[in-house]
Structures are given as C-alpha cells and as structure tokens.
Amino acid sequence: MSRQLLTQRTSVSDVVADHQTFRKPKRRNVGLAFIAPFSVLFLFVFIVPIGYSAYISMFQNKLIGGKVFIWFDNYIKLFQDSQFYDGVIRVVLFTAIQVPIMLFSAIALALAIDSLRLHGSRFFRIIVFLPYAIPAIVSTLMWGFMLGIRYGLIGSLNKAAGTSFNPFAPETTMISIGVMVTWGFTGYNMLIFYAALRAVPRELYEAAAIDGATEFQIVRHIKLPALRSSLIVTIIFSIIGTFQLFNEPNILTTLVSNSGITSYYTPNMYAYSLAFTGSQQGYAAALALVMAVFTIAIAYAVQIKGMKNAFNK
Amino acid sequence: MPKKRLRAAAAIAASIVALAGCAGGESTSPNAGVPTDQPITLTVWSWDGTVKEAVPGFEKLHPNITVNVVNAGSSTDEYTALDNAIQAGSGVPDIAMFEYFSLPLFAIPGKLSDLSEFGAKDLAKDYVEAAWGNVTIDGKPYALPSDYGPAAMFYNQSVLTQAGVAAPPTTWDEFYQAAKKVRALGGDHYITNDSADIFVLMSLMWEGGGRPFKVNGTDVTIDFKDAGSSRAVAFWQKLLDEDLVNTKITNWSDDWNRGLNEGTLATQLIGGWFTSTLPERAPQAAGNFRVAPLPQWEAGETSGAENGGSAMAIPAAAQNKAAAYAFLEYFTHGDGLQSRIDAGAFVPNLSNLNNEKFLSATNPFFGDQKYNQVLADASKNVATGWQYPPFFGWARTSYEDVSAPLYDSRQGTLADVLETWKQRSIEYGNEQGFSVR
Structure with a gap:
C-alpha cells in the first residue's frame, strides 16, 4: 500500500x-x-x-431616520431575542425526532427493495419516491385537507369514533408537519441508500452465503456498513432541510386556524417576517447568518463524527 | 402574512364583479402644468384591476402621455418593492397603490408627495369624510381614495329565521341575543367566526368612538383603555367566553367557504367589498344573504367603521408629478372614474354614492336587495378621526402572534392580548425611530 x-x-x-x-x-x-x-x-x-x-447585518433600517450603522447590535439583540430561540429550539427538536424516523424508514425501504425478494420492486421504488416530486405547497394543501378536523379524513374518523383528536392543535401541529416532511422526503433518501446498496459488489453476498451467513448477518455486516457514507450525507441534507423549514408551516396558517403557528415559528419564517413585514432587513440578515453558521457547525460535527467512526472501524 | 395576501386578493376580487350604474362625475381641470409637447410615460403600480379601464380615455385626452399600469404585487409585496426602488433611486413609479393603513408608513418619512400643491384639497368635498381623513396626514392630502370598505354585516336570512331571529340585529345587544339563538341550533352553528381578525375588533372600537391610536407626526400613542375601545373589547370577550363565535375558522380558508355555504356561519362582520367575492364563495347560499349596517352600540345610532380600502399616491421621487396627478385625478375623481365603477370598483366618491342608478343595483344572490344603498349609507356613516399607527403593517402580523395563545388555547383575555400587543408595538415603534407611548 x-x-x-x-x-x-x-x-x-x-x-x-x-x-x-x-x-x-x-x-x-x-x-x-x-x-x-x-x-x-x-x-x-x-x-x-x-x-x-x-x-x-450591521445596519438598522429605521422607518424614521433611514439606514443607521450599528456595528454588531443586531447580533447582540438576536442573542437576547426569545422569539428567535423559540424558533430555533422548535426546529432542533423537530430535527432530532423527525430525521431519525425518516432515515430509519428510508433505510428499511432501501433494504427491502435491495433484498430482491419483492415483487414489483421498481413500481414500489417509484411510488415511494413520487412524493418528493410533489411541490411542498401542493403536498401541504393535500395534507391540510386530509388532516383537517372539520371536513377532512381525521374529521370523519373523529365523527365515526366519537373522538376529538386535532392534528393541528398547537401541541400537535409540529407532529403533523413531521408527517408531511417524512412523507415527502423518505423516498428521496431511500434512493440515495438504494444507490449505495447497488454499488456493493454482488460477490460479497455470494462469499457471505458460502461462509454460511444468514440474511440478517449480511445486512448487519455488509449492507449497513456500506450505507455509512450515504447516511452521513443524508443526515447533513436532512438537518439543513429541517432547519430551513418554511413552506409547510407558512401555508398551514392560511388553511387552519388555532394551529399555534406564529410568525416566528421557525427561524426561516422569522427571518421572512422580519424582512418583509417589519422591514428589519439588517436584523433578518443577522439571523440568517447566525442560522447558517449554526447549521454548518452541526453539519460539520456530524461529518467529523461520522468520519471518526469510519476510521475506528 | 398569508392572511394579508389573501385580504389583498379580496380587494382584487372586489373589482371583478361589474355593477351597473353611471355617475356624472363632475370634471375639474387638474391639468395645470402638464407638458403637452413632449412624450411622457407614466408608470402606475396597482393591484386594483379597474385602474387600467381608465387608461384609454386618459390617453385620448393627452396624446403625448402613455400610461403603463403594472401589478407590482399586492400590499406588502408592493410596499417592499417601492421601498427598494426609492432606496435605489430608480424605477420609482409615478403612482402607487396603498391600503389606507399603510399610507402613514410612507407619508410620514416624506416618501410621498403632498398633493396640496396640485389642488387636491378642492376634491375633499366629493369624498365621504372618513375616506378623506384616511388620506390626510397633518392636514395634507398624500393620496386620493380609490376604493372603499365600509364595515357591514352580511347575514344569512334563512339561518337567522330558523334560529328564531325575525329581524337582523341592529344593536350589539340584539347581536348577542341572536348569537345565543343561533348557537342553540346546535352543532357547528355560530353567528360568526373570528380567528384573531384585528379588523373586526377594530371596527367595533371605531364605530363606538374608540380611538386607540393617536398619531401626531412621529409621536404615536397607543391606548386600548378609552371608553369606546374598552366597550368593544368587553363585548367581544363576552362572545368568546360564552362560545358564541367560532374561533376555529379562519377567513379565506376552505372551512370558511363551507361554513358560508352550509349556513353554519350566520353572519359576517366585514367590509362592503365582500359583495364581490361572497357569491362565488357561497353559491349554495344564493338568495339567502342580505347586507345590513353594522349593529350599533345604542339603538337608533347611525355610526359606522371601515374594514379595508385603498388609495393612490404619488411618490416623492416620481419623475412626472404633474402628469401623474392629472391621471390620478382622472381615474379617482374625474371622467375616468365611471369606467372603474362599471368594472366593479366600490369608490367613496359622493358623486357615485348618491347616484340613483348605482344605488338601485340588485343581485339575485342578495335576494334582489338594493345592497348598494346599504353600503352607500354605511360609507357615509363611517365615524371620522380614526388613525392607524404608521407601523400598522408590522403590528397586525404581531397581533396574530400575541393573540395566538388566547385563540388557540384560551389563555388569558382579549385585554391581556391588547396590552402585550401595545408593549410590542411600543418596543418596535421606538426602535424604528418613532416616539411611541
């Protein structure tokens, strides 16, 4: 070597x-x-x-007095802004729960398709991927109608069962958004995993089979390790994606009331509302940069961690 | 913010339905100083689709002037674009559209032309007083009113009858009694819906003499404790407490359309522009809806309020102000006004509000009621003296945030919400260079 x-x-x-x-x-x-x-x-x-x-980000655009240079005041203000933290904590929690569920499902689906034991795996592959091709706006409308309690599917189920479950109450809205995002992106991640599995030389499986490995052992010792690098990539993509959560909550506010979605529900929504309704572009820019650094830091940490584990193997 | 955009969309819709009528708008000559020898191109930013109807007539009168009417976005989108153009010093339109509450945002920092120099003050007598008040800041007209939204009560007659309410409520007490009777129909029946719509609450304050915002230059005072405002807040709190208002339905949503169609929403307290969008939203309720004035605080009173409406102004940085004013006057007051009215604009010009043909218009959807008569009276009755804080565009988004705990999960009271809103507004306003108390 x-x-x-x-x-x-x-x-x-x-x-x-x-x-x-x-x-x-x-x-x-x-x-x-x-x-x-x-x-x-x-x-x-x-x-x-x-x-x-x-x-x-170092300017304040005042309605009276115009642009004022204020050094790092926007950043200082941001770090004391409870609305900012509210949004950040929400997306971090969302990421911590939704991303593992989504990636676990995606891996399971990829393994299933790759197992060569499914009938119509091509059809299956396309169907699972299809939601990714549907724009977030359309899918949010669709889910909004389906989960709506007044006339939607959940409404009918509630009526039939005599329950009053509301997927868009302030406590449950985030879960509903999680369902929408998982639905939309599982297929995409599945394809990445599936591609990685396809790259594994088939001889390895033959060799494993000759050595007497069970299907489970093949998954455990060949397939899962082969997914490691794609897993890091998908985790990073997913973190970036969920930190930028915007479309779903933004559209839901027009569909359902009392969902608990505020103008600072996610950092992206907050930046949007600061820039376009509060004309605080400087403050919005500071927020965007801080979120970018935060996202990069987390993505980088994931990468370093992933690499380290890979070398330890 | 999407709510806002939809409200603007409603304003566009308001200009779609054609109303029959023809007014003999008196014609003054605001053409002083308009060059006749050189070619001029005017750019108008408007999301009101009726403005372009007035262009051919104007261009015929002024062969050297070409008018381009551009939709540069509705509401906030347009204001952002305009602010950007003003800051960049290029691409500023000659005329731009504003919702009444957003005028101070541009007028107070000096971004709009004072129209007194063109003789706009002489037009005051053609407008309902409150509409003129909307465009006047510190005694100077900064815009001309171009459409109007008198607050009115749209009610579903058959639902009210079914609930045992013989006549539409004329006072808020009657409204409260009617609300209980409608609620007694059971199920999802409510007299109306409210999902933190500040405009409904404000129209109650406005009508009853509450003036929570006082603006004097850059000094702004906010106080929801005056008699008129407190009365409105207490009344609405009572409706919320007794579950007489459906707080689960937000305006412009699918649920809303269904409620209007089914009759589970018996009334709507909304702007007069609702005539243009209601028939297409609630086709199943055709023939059931009627328009009535806003209920009054005391029997026999005839006070009113506004819910929506807009005006057209000339930015201070516009290139051809004299020509711009000539067109502005033409389509908001002069000979071009009628073409816009024919295309469905509801305007606060008295020449139109007193026009027999306009007033006698009927629509089978409203049971052949002369609905324009009701709305014209409502327009004339709008109480004067209301002011919006210059940062109202920001404030109403903030209201949705601060009122969420109350409407979502019944935490706190409306008075608490308003107090929090006031504190946030004071903080924001002072940060923005105003002096807010």
Missing part, C-alpha cells in the same frame, strides 16, 4: 518538475484561464451575497 503511494508521488513530482523546468510561464496562465470561469461564478454567487448579507 505505502509503496504504491510512494511510486505515485514520485511520478507526480516528476511531471511537475518537467513542467516547471520547461514551460513555467505558460502553465501559470493556462491554469488561471481554467479556474477563471469557476472563480468568477464563485465570487458572484457565493462570496458577494454572503459578504453583502454580513454588510447589511
């Missing part, structure tokens, strides 16, 4: 040395030309917007 690496390195440095000796100036220009399209895009699509957000 180490020997192979060593050989490679020598050959690479040989090539580099060649270039350096004979075509030094030209190489530099060509390199720049190659990275130029990317750099320009990167600059305008990533660096400038983030820089601009950071810039406006």
Whole structure:
C-alpha cells in the first residue's frame, strides 16, 4: 500500500518538475484561464451575497431616520431575542425526532427493495419516491385537507369514533408537519441508500452465503456498513432541510386556524417576517447568518463524527 | 402574512364583479402644468384591476402621455418593492397603490408627495369624510381614495329565521341575543367566526368612538383603555367566553367557504367589498344573504367603521408629478372614474354614492336587495378621526402572534392580548425611530 503511494508521488513530482523546468510561464496562465470561469461564478454567487448579507447585518433600517450603522447590535439583540430561540429550539427538536424516523424508514425501504425478494420492486421504488416530486405547497394543501378536523379524513374518523383528536392543535401541529416532511422526503433518501446498496459488489453476498451467513448477518455486516457514507450525507441534507423549514408551516396558517403557528415559528419564517413585514432587513440578515453558521457547525460535527467512526472501524 | 395576501386578493376580487350604474362625475381641470409637447410615460403600480379601464380615455385626452399600469404585487409585496426602488433611486413609479393603513408608513418619512400643491384639497368635498381623513396626514392630502370598505354585516336570512331571529340585529345587544339563538341550533352553528381578525375588533372600537391610536407626526400613542375601545373589547370577550363565535375558522380558508355555504356561519362582520367575492364563495347560499349596517352600540345610532380600502399616491421621487396627478385625478375623481365603477370598483366618491342608478343595483344572490344603498349609507356613516399607527403593517402580523395563545388555547383575555400587543408595538415603534407611548 505505502509503496504504491510512494511510486505515485514520485511520478507526480516528476511531471511537475518537467513542467516547471520547461514551460513555467505558460502553465501559470493556462491554469488561471481554467479556474477563471469557476472563480468568477464563485465570487458572484457565493462570496458577494454572503459578504453583502454580513454588510447589511450591521445596519438598522429605521422607518424614521433611514439606514443607521450599528456595528454588531443586531447580533447582540438576536442573542437576547426569545422569539428567535423559540424558533430555533422548535426546529432542533423537530430535527432530532423527525430525521431519525425518516432515515430509519428510508433505510428499511432501501433494504427491502435491495433484498430482491419483492415483487414489483421498481413500481414500489417509484411510488415511494413520487412524493418528493410533489411541490411542498401542493403536498401541504393535500395534507391540510386530509388532516383537517372539520371536513377532512381525521374529521370523519373523529365523527365515526366519537373522538376529538386535532392534528393541528398547537401541541400537535409540529407532529403533523413531521408527517408531511417524512412523507415527502423518505423516498428521496431511500434512493440515495438504494444507490449505495447497488454499488456493493454482488460477490460479497455470494462469499457471505458460502461462509454460511444468514440474511440478517449480511445486512448487519455488509449492507449497513456500506450505507455509512450515504447516511452521513443524508443526515447533513436532512438537518439543513429541517432547519430551513418554511413552506409547510407558512401555508398551514392560511388553511387552519388555532394551529399555534406564529410568525416566528421557525427561524426561516422569522427571518421572512422580519424582512418583509417589519422591514428589519439588517436584523433578518443577522439571523440568517447566525442560522447558517449554526447549521454548518452541526453539519460539520456530524461529518467529523461520522468520519471518526469510519476510521475506528 | 398569508392572511394579508389573501385580504389583498379580496380587494382584487372586489373589482371583478361589474355593477351597473353611471355617475356624472363632475370634471375639474387638474391639468395645470402638464407638458403637452413632449412624450411622457407614466408608470402606475396597482393591484386594483379597474385602474387600467381608465387608461384609454386618459390617453385620448393627452396624446403625448402613455400610461403603463403594472401589478407590482399586492400590499406588502408592493410596499417592499417601492421601498427598494426609492432606496435605489430608480424605477420609482409615478403612482402607487396603498391600503389606507399603510399610507402613514410612507407619508410620514416624506416618501410621498403632498398633493396640496396640485389642488387636491378642492376634491375633499366629493369624498365621504372618513375616506378623506384616511388620506390626510397633518392636514395634507398624500393620496386620493380609490376604493372603499365600509364595515357591514352580511347575514344569512334563512339561518337567522330558523334560529328564531325575525329581524337582523341592529344593536350589539340584539347581536348577542341572536348569537345565543343561533348557537342553540346546535352543532357547528355560530353567528360568526373570528380567528384573531384585528379588523373586526377594530371596527367595533371605531364605530363606538374608540380611538386607540393617536398619531401626531412621529409621536404615536397607543391606548386600548378609552371608553369606546374598552366597550368593544368587553363585548367581544363576552362572545368568546360564552362560545358564541367560532374561533376555529379562519377567513379565506376552505372551512370558511363551507361554513358560508352550509349556513353554519350566520353572519359576517366585514367590509362592503365582500359583495364581490361572497357569491362565488357561497353559491349554495344564493338568495339567502342580505347586507345590513353594522349593529350599533345604542339603538337608533347611525355610526359606522371601515374594514379595508385603498388609495393612490404619488411618490416623492416620481419623475412626472404633474402628469401623474392629472391621471390620478382622472381615474379617482374625474371622467375616468365611471369606467372603474362599471368594472366593479366600490369608490367613496359622493358623486357615485348618491347616484340613483348605482344605488338601485340588485343581485339575485342578495335576494334582489338594493345592497348598494346599504353600503352607500354605511360609507357615509363611517365615524371620522380614526388613525392607524404608521407601523400598522408590522403590528397586525404581531397581533396574530400575541393573540395566538388566547385563540388557540384560551389563555388569558382579549385585554391581556391588547396590552402585550401595545408593549410590542411600543418596543418596535421606538426602535424604528418613532416616539411611541
């Protein structure tokens, strides 16, 4: 192994040395030309917007008095804002509960499809994936009608059973949103897991079968370890997705009343309402940046943790 | 915020149904200073679809002027776009539409032109007093009223009869008695619904003389303890406490449509613009609905309030103000007004509210009642002197937040909610550079 690496390195440095000796100036220009399209895009699509957000986050846009430079006051205010914490705690709790349920279901479905023991697994695969193709707005309307207590499915069930369960009471709304999100994204995650399982060489299964491994042992020792890297990816995607929860609660406010959804229900809704109804763009920018850093930190921690476990194996 | 957008959508819908009528709007000549030799293009931002009806007539009168009517979004969307354009110093429209409560937000920081210089004050006598009051800040007109929402009571006659209420309630006491009788029908029958709609509560305060907001320049006072406001709050609290109002149905929702169709919502306390959207929302209730004035606090009184309405203003940064005013006057007061009325606009111009043909319009949906007569009277009866705080756009979203515990899970009282709302508004207003107490 180490020997192979060593050989490679020598050959690479040989090539580099060649270039350096004979075509030094030209190489530099060509390199720049190659990275130029990317750099320009990167600059305008990533660096400038983030820089601009950071810039406006240091201003307060007063209705009387216009723009005032206030240094980091928006951030100081944000960290004392109980409405902000209310939203953050809500999405963190939501993530902690919904993401494991969704990913566990997705893995179970992927394993089922990959087991080759299902009839119509292709059809099944598409059906499970289909909700992902339905825009959140449409799916929220659909679920809103289904879970509605007055005329929806739950309403009929309540009537039949004589119960008064309300999926959109302040205590239960988040669970209903969890159901919607799980429904929408399980298929997507399942596909990622399924792709990872398909990449496992079939010979491994044969070898395991010859060694007398049971189906359960194959899952435990071959399939699940093969899913590790996709699991990290899906966890990160899911965390980012749930931290940005916006469409579902935002649309529900028009569908049902007394659902407990406030204008600061999630950090994204809060940012939206600050920017567009309170004209506090600077404060909204500060909130967005803090949430971005928070999300990146958690995603990064997940990645580091995942990698560490992978090396420990 | 979506509620807001839907309210704006209702305002658009208000301009769809065509009402028959023709008013001989008196024509003044506001064309002083309008250049006739150079080509001018006016841009109008309006989500009121009737404005474009007035364009051909105006362009005929002024061959050198081209008018572009653009829908730059409704309500908050438009205000944000306008604020951005003003800050950027380019793309500012010549005329923009505002809900009455949002005018101070732009007028007080000096973002709108004072229309006195064009002689707008002379038009005051053509408008119902309260509508003119809406566009006047510190004695200066900053906009011309373009549509109006007198608060009225829409009631389902057959449901009230079924409940044993012979005549529609004319006082709030009668409304309370009627509410109990409707509730006694059982099931989901309620006299009305309320899911923290501040406009309903405010119209009760407004009608009864409550003036919770006082605005003087950048000084704002908020007080829900005056006699008129307290009476409205106590009354509504009583309805909530005795389960006489359905708090589970929010306006504009599917549940709402169904309630209106089935008759489980016997009345609606809402703006007069509801005439245009109710028939399509509640086709099954055709022939059952009627319009009545808002119930009164004392028998025999004829007070009223507003629920909605909008005006058109010229931004201070607009390019062609003289030409803009000529068009503004044309479609809100002059010869262009009739084309908008024909297209369904409900306007607070007395020339129209006193027009026989307009007043005699009927609709089988409302049992051939002369509903415009009721709404015209309601418009003229709107009590004057009401003011909105300049940051009302923010405040009403905040009201939905602070009232949630009361409406969701019966925590606290309406008075507590208003007190919290007041504190939040004071905090926000002061942060925004106003002096709020």
